[in-house]
Amino acid sequence: DIQMTQSPSSLSASVGDRVTITCRASQSITTYLNWYQQKPGKAPKLLISSASNLETGAPSRFSGSGSGTDFTLTISSLQPEDFATYYCQQSHSSPTFGPGTKVDFK
Amino acid sequence: QITLKESGPTLVKPTQTLTLTCSFSGFALGTVGMGVGWIRQPPGKALEWLALIYWDDDKRYSLSVKGRATISRDTSKDQVVLTMTNMDPMDTATYFCAHRRPGLGDSFDFWGQGTLVTVSS
Numbered sequence: 001d002i003q004m005t006q007s008p009s010s011l012s013a014s015v016g017d018r019v020t021i022t023c024r025a026s027q028s029i030t031t032y033l034n035w036y037q038q039k040p041g042k043a044p045k046l047l048i049s050s051a052s053n054l055e056t057g058a059p060s061r062f063s064g065s066g067s068g069t070d071f072t073l074t075i076s077s078l079q080p081e082d083f084a085t086y087y088c089q090q091s092h093s094s095p096t097f098g099p100g101t102k103v104d105f106k
Numbered sequence: 107q108i109t110l111k112e113s114g115p116t117l118v119k120p121t122q123t124l125t126l127t128c129s130f131s132g133f134a135l136g137t138v139g140m141g142v143g144w145i146r147q148p149p150g151k152a153l154e155w156l157a158l159i160y161w162d163d164d165k166r167y168s169l170s171v172k173g174r175a176t177i178s179r180d181t182s183k184d185q186v187v188l189t190m191t192n193m194d195p196m197d198t199a200t201y202f203c204a205h206r207r208p209g210l211g212d213s214f215d216f217w218g219q220g221t222l223v224t225v226s227s
Contacts (some may be wrong), residue, residue, distance in 0.1 A: 044214075045217075046213060
């Protein structure tokens, strides 16, 4: 199985901050990388697919980049509704998720 | 509009078999590219993919549950069933089913609300 890691595991930020979350795969997954947002008690929501394709309806302040083994999710200006946990997931082979990054209020 | 909903027991005893049903609408599982996956999340922990069934009845399993889990489909009822044998307290989690987006790679674009399964005697 391909292993996924994320950093940081949690971060504290303020509204308006630029936030960057990184995800690393244990081997090259080209751009088979998806990002999900999950709020407490809710199902995950697909935000970005294929490393950089923003899902329909997702705010443009979210962006993704990377290829190979290293990927980044960026929130350009954090909004109150963005406080959540973010997971990366590789889809190069049988799916695996990263451990998550919790974004909370500073 | 694609919707999915999980159903099954909320409590199972250790060593028992768990059967969960995912009832879906808005797509036909037999259409090329379609799939339904099961993902679980222990309380306070990360997501873990378990199994996936494809439009052609191909099935994949996570190594963590391979041999214990079986995924199947009932196309006449628009349902996908996950069976897991020999349940253990470590299997306590919210279980989600999700729609696989057609195309290269397995991403999940629509999810059920999840169902919490507790394994305890």
